[in-house]
Amino acid sequence: MTATTSSESRRLTGYAHGGGCACKIPPGELEDAVRGLVGQSGDDVLVGLDSGDDAAVVRLRDDLAVVSTADFFTPVVDDAYDWGRIAAANALSDVYAMGGTPVVAINLVGWPRGVLPMELMTEVLRGGVDVAAGVGCPVIGGHTIDDPEPKFGMAVTGVVDPRHLLRNDAAVAGLPLTLTKPLGLGLLNNRHKQTGEVFPEAVDLMTRLNRDASVAAVAAGLTAATDVTGFGLLGHLHKMCRASGVGAVIDRAAVPVLDAARVALRDGFVPGGSRRNLDWVRPHLTAGPGVTEDDLIVLADAQTSGGLLVVGEVPGYPVIGHTVAGAGIRVR
Structure with missing residues (x-):
């Protein structure tokens, strides 16, 4: 069985309670849950928790800051390769939303290994790598867990000029x-x-x-x-x-x-x-x-x-x- 055939016969969206970014915790509930959490702060933290922005930004020098973000979600389409491409584009978007350039990414994967074939996970990862490679952002490793619900995304690190944030x-x-x-x-x-x-x-x-x-x-x-x-x-x-x-x-x-x-x-x-x-x-x-x-x-x-x-x-x-x-x- 090829990965494509497996994806078609095993509809990935059927293994998820929600799809894509629609599976986020509702905004009101999320804000209530994190209210009062302050994390780390300092003069070089240009964007932190206060504004609820798309990514964190920490200044390294006057003309260079690092952008850090993570994003993952359940299947939004049934095609494994397309899901990987979509999730990668979505994760990279947080860096672009800050005016930055992504420089490296790592995979975040939850996979029901006893339920869905591992070759489907390979297709998901391949889709993500292809999108990131298209903009010169290497995907180097990551972390996987055995999860009853499939999830995929990336943690992305980028750079930005703080003067053009x-x-x-x-x-x-x-x-x-x-x-x-x-x-x-x-x-x-x-x-x-x-x-x-x-x-x-x-x-x-x-x-x-x-x-x-x-x-x-x-x-x-x-x-x-x-x-x-x-x-x-x-x-x-x-x-x-x-x-x-x-x-x-x-x-x-x-x-x-x-x-x-x-x-x-x-x-x-x-x-x-x-x-x-x-x-x-x-x-x-x-x-x-x-x-x-x-x-x-x-x-x-x-x-x-x-x-x-x-x-x-x-x-x-x-x-x-x-x-x-x-x-x-x-x-x-």
Whole structure:
């Protein structure tokens, strides 16, 4: 039996309670659990726990800092190689969201070794290595455990010039908001999990790296960004606004959404994580006339390996709103 045949006959998503970044602990519960944990601090810790950013950043010298992050999740697609590619792109994204360059990664694997063939795990790892190798980031070893539920991701170390750092507490009022990938990945991944339908456009987006968008944002002199993953556009925007002390206005008609995701929404394939995201941010949300609950579900949809949300205009990507003085998010 080949790895591909094994993956098709043993649907990987069927071995997971959730899929991709939608399996994250809900944002409200997570914040309650870690409240009061302070970790290590010091003058050279440029980004730590306070802002809830995408990665930690520690200065080594005036022109060099190290970026450190880890990200892993349960299967989001049934194809083992594609799952590996998606998980790697998602882990690398945290470094790009800080304006950095990944330099080395290690694998993080949980595998039900008595249930799923080891050759499937090899395919997952191969997918991850291929994506990282494509941007010159070597994957050197890692850690594996025997786990009843398959999980895969990476711990990634990167570098960044502290003078050109992107962070989520640096937003200021009066600037455009740019989104670099369409929404709807959570809806399509949930439909895939429930029905087995494959959506190549979703796989293409999830394996597409945020490197070019990050480079363009830094080149434009921008300072605030985050990636849009499991907490959805609204959740990650709320975290950025809260950390920066600003508000935001979203023009829902300007937000790019995958066409197939709108069909999945119509047919009821809404991930539980997307609904939890909306419930969490709703107290800070004002919906304008004509904004429907379905509109808000899309904006809260739990993404896996989504795009960057950047404060400022990034050439080549759509502007979806702007920051404002005050607090809260208004959708119009």
